[in-house]
Amino acid sequence: xxxxxxxxTAMRVAATLTVLAITATAAGVAPAAADDDLADPQRQRLxxxxxxxxxxxxxxxxLDQAGASCTELAVPLDYxxxxxxxxxxxxxxxxxTDTTHRLGVLLLNTGGxxxxxxxxxxxxxxxxxxxxxxxxxxxxDPRFVGRSTPLDCRWPTGTWTRSAGPDRAxxxxxxxxxxxxxxxxxxxxxDLLPHIxxxxxxxxxxxxxxxxxxxKLSYLGYSYGTYLGAVYTQMFxxxxxxxxxxxxxxxxxxxxxxxxxxxxxxxxxxxxxxxWTARHHERYGLGRTGQQVLAVVDGILAAASRxxxxxxxxxxxxxxxxxxxxxxxxxxxxxxxxxxxxTVRVLWQAVVSGSATPTxxxxxxxxxxxxxxxxxxxxxxxxxxxxxxxxxxxxxxxWRDIRQHQTAEPRFGELTRAISPxxxxxxxxxxxxxxxxxxxxxxxxxxxxxxxxxxxxxQAMHQALTGSRLITLHDARIHGVFGNYGNxxxxxxxxxxxxxxxLPARDLDCxxxxxx
Numbered sequence: 057x058x059x060x061x062x063x064x065t066a067m068r069v070a071a072t073l074t075v076l077a078i079t080a081t082a083a084g085v086a087p088a089a090a091d092d093d094l095a096d097p098q099r100q101r102l103x104x105x106x107x108x109x110x111x112x113x114x115x116x117x118x119l120d121q122a123g124a125s126c127t128e129l130a131v132p133l134d135y136x137x138x139x140x141x142x143x144x145x146x147x148x149x150x151x152x153t154d155t156t157h158r159l160g161v162l163l164l165n166t167g168g169x170x171x172x173x174x175x176x177x178x179x180x181x182x183x184x185x186x187x188x189x190x191x192x193x194x195x196x197d198p199r200f201v202g203r204s205t206p207l208d209c210r211w212p213t214g215t216w217t218r219s220a221g222p223d224r225a226x227x228x229x230x231x232x233x234x235x236x237x238x239x240x241x242x243x244x245x246x247d248l249l250p251h252i253x254x255x256x257x258x259x260x261x262x263x264x265x266x267x268x269x270x271x272k273l274s275y276l277g278y279s280y281g282t283y284l285g286a287v288y289t290q291m292f293x294x295x296x297x298x299x300x301x302x303x304x305x306x307x308x309x310x311x312x313x314x315x316x317x318x319x320x321x322x323x324x325x326x327x328x329x330x331x332w333t334a335r336h337h338e339r340y341g342l343g344r345t346g347q348q349v350l351a352v353v354d355g356i357l358a359a360a361s362r363x364x365x366x367x368x369x370x371x372x373x374x375x376x377x378x379x380x381x382x383x384x385x386x387x388x389x390x391x392x393x394x395x396x397x398x399t400v401r402v403l404w405q406a407v408v409s410g411s412a413t414p415t416x417x418x419x420x421x422x423x424x425x426x427x428x429x430x431x432x433x434x435x436x437x438x439x440x441x442x443x444x445x446x447x448x449x450x451x452x453x454x455w456r457d458i459r460q461h462q463t464a465e466p467r468f469g470e471l472t473r474a475i476s477p478x479x480x481x482x483x484x485x486x487x488x489x490x491x492x493x494x495x496x497x498x499x500x501x502x503x504x505x506x507x508x509x510x511x512x513x514x515q516a517m518h519q520a521l522t523g524s525r526l527i528t529l530h531d532a533r534i535h536g537v538f539g540n541y542g543n544x545x546x547x548x549x550x551x552x553x554x555x556x557x558x559l560p561a562r563d564l565d566c567x568x569x570x571x572x
Contacts, residue, residue, distance in 0.1 A: 102127045102267055107148060107174070115175050122178055124150045129267055131199070131260045133251050145260060146203035147196045150177040154189040160297060162191040162274045162554070163261060165198070165281030167536070169254070170437035172202025180276065183539025183547070187555040191274065196264070198257045198284075200248070200436050207248060207436050209241040214423075214430035216438050219378040219471040220458055222361055226375055227458070231451045231475055238442075238480035241435060250486050252439040258288040262295060272297035274554070278536050279303050279509060282500075282517060283310045289496040289521065298554050299498040301524075303509050303535050306516035307492035311445030312438070314509070315472040316457075319465030321507045325385040325533055326353070326467065332390075333397045340397045342404065352404055353381070357467065359407040366411035367402060370422045377403065378471040383421060386507050388533035389541075442478035445489045449479050495523035499553045499560075501546055502526065503568075505533030518563075525559045532568035543569065 107126035108116030119126065127149070130142040152158045164176045177193040184191070200207040216237050220227040241249060261284075265273040274297040277285040282301035289296045305314060330349035333342050343349040356365075357377055364371035372380075380403070384396035399418050406412035414422060424430050448454070454475040461469040498521050502514025511528075518526040527549055534541045538550045545566035553559060 100130060100267060102129065104149065118178065119148055119150075119175065122150060122181075124148045124177055126174065129260075129264055131263050133248070135256060135259050143199060143205040145196065145199060145205075145264070146174060147194060147264070148174040148177055150181055150193040150195075152190055152192050154186075157190050158192075159187075159190045159554075160192070160272065160274055161194050161265070161268055161270050162276060162298075163194045163196060163264070165196070165275075165277045165284055167279035167281050168201070168437060169198075169280045169284075169440040170201055170433055170435075171280075172197040174202065180539065184554070185551060187551050190555070192268075194264070194268075196261075199260055200252050200439065206432055207245055207252065207439060208432040209237070209244050209435035209439075210428065211237055211240060211431040211434055212428045213237075213425060213434060214428070215425060215434040216477050217379055217471070218474060219375040220454070220474045221375045221470060224455070227451075227455055227475075230375060234475050234477045235480045237434075237438065238477040238482065241439060241477070242482035245439075246482060249439055249443060249481075250483055251443075252436065253443040253485070253487065254284055254287050254440060255291065255444075255487055255490060257284060257440075258291050261288055262292050265295060271295075274298040276300045276538075276554075277302070278538075280305065282509075283307055285498075286492045286517065286521065287490045289498065290490055290492050290494055293494055293496050296496050296498075298557055299496065300501070300538065300550055300554065301498055301517060301521075302501040302538050302550075303506055304500050304502060304514045304517035305509050306513040307490070307520050308516060309513070311489070312441040312447050312476040312478040313473075317472075317512070318507060318510055319461065319468040319472045321505070321510050322382050322385050322468040322472070323465060325388075325505065325507050326350070326381060328388065328533065329385065329393055329396055332393045333400075336394075336397065340401055342397065342400060349400075353400060353467070356400065356403045356407055360403075365403060365406040367406050367422065368412075368414045368419060370414070370426050372403065372406070372422070376425060378468055379425060380418070380421065382468060382471060382507070386533070386535040388505065438477045438481075441476075442481040443483075443485055445478075446484050447476065447478045451475060451479065454479075492517075492520045494521060496521060497559055498524040499550060500524050500526045501529070501537045501550065503529040503532040503534045503537055503541075505531070506535050507533060508535040523559075526563045527560075527566060528563070529566045529568060 104125040104127045107119035128144045130144055132138045133141040133143050164180055166176050174195040174197055177195040181188040197204040218230050220230050272295055275285045282304040285301050286307050330346040333340055333349045334344055334346050337344045342352050360374040360377050364373040384392055395417055398415050402412045402414055457473045458470050500514055500518050502511055504511045518524050529537055537546050
């Protein structure tokens with residue numbers, strides 16, 4: 057489950073209480089009030105160098121060509137023992153070109169958790185326009201992600217996200233699957249797991265701010281990055297400068313169960329997609345009405361319940377199909393609608409003919425989902441989520457939750473409410489979940505049709521950050537709005553805030569391209 061990222065890599069990733077009552081001090085971690093003293097500007101000097109590592113490092117070469125440079129920052133593994141073991145974080149810097157009007161540094165995080173960020177400086181410099189030239193843009197691979205002391209539990213999959221399926225037998229198979237994933241991480245990385253948390257990443261951010269010689273840090277975060285940014289404002293409120301949070305997570309409901317409320321939004325999105333596909337029946341042949349298209353989808357689900365579908369070299373079962381559907385519902389633009397229609401067409405051909413050849417996009421998704429080629433992605437994502445917020449450990453809790461919502465969420469409740477590896481994680485979080493409640497100024501952007509972090513989540517973030525303003529993009533289904541979606545109203549408001557540091561006088565409403 058990845059909640060943001062709109063790159064080719066990210067499109068294949070669908071997305072994302074029993075509280076252990078241990079205070080931060082009792083857990084051996086300094087309380088938040090003491091975090092102000094963590095960042096010592098004299099701690100270390102950054103050695104900037106070229107980004108490319110070897111001839112096959114295309115991403116590094118692209119950074120070098122754009123004028124970026126890279127470096128490594130040493131941070132404590134355990135902030136309770138700042139003089140103990142350290143780990144290295146990899147980051148990039150695309151320096152300001154308008155140095156006369158330089159505004160400082162702007163740190164970027166485009167989602168995850170667990171997504172590398174060094175290359176994010178390139179598209180976002182373009183999205184920012186002229187104001188981008190006034191910031192040093194910083195792309196960071198957070199701790200244990202990408203090139204920052206990477207963690208890999210050697211999973212047989214790139215993600216832990218699976219549907220619980222239609223019955224108790226499939227639910228029990230999923231439970232065993234998630235237990236195995238957790239045990240693999242426990243066997244390989246028990247010493248690291250307690251330190252893979254959002255609070256520690258926020259501490260890393262503040263050490264980075266100090267190492268860069270900056271008094272304050274500006275920040276642009278999408279999806280999970282909004283939670284990280286909010287945690288930073290809570291832990292280091294006086295260090296936050298201009299903060300933009302796009303497609304925000306409800307900070308009170310963040311964790312491995314963050315998608316639990318997203319089932320209804322995805323059911324609506326699937327119906328909208330079905331209507332779009334019906335209008336293109338001559339191309340896809342899936343039905344002339346939305347109901348006919350949905351009947352094909354339900355036929356695929358029913359067939360996959362009886363036996364796995366043969367798609368290229370993959371066996372696509374009933375617990376995989378809902379993921380393939382949800383994976384493309386976070387964007388209402390024609391390109392993504394068409395990609396889902398092509399996926400459903402391939403799956404239907406596998407039902408009718410006994411096998412089918414996947415499109416390149418579907419093959420990429422199935423490789424991510426059904427092989428261990430990108431095990432590190434899911435491993436570190438789970439480690440962060442499980443290290444941040446505890447979840448119920450009784451499997452029956454999830455089974456009852458799914459059954460109670462089956463009527464309202466017939467296709468997606470068994471996915472969004474499913475059990476995760478966190479139910480079997482070897483350790484409970486060392487610190488209590490961060491309670492976000494402060495008045496640090498921030499600009500929040502949210503679309504009303506978001507299927508990952510639903511609109512209510514953006515409203516909740518707005519309420520938690522009492523000094524914030526909310527930009528609502530109406531009648532749009534998109535996760536990751538600014539720059540990515542091309543809405544002039546949103547883009548202009550974000551750029552103006554970053555340029556002048558003044559929030560709008562009131563919350564703003566923007567119309568989608570389809571409703572304008």
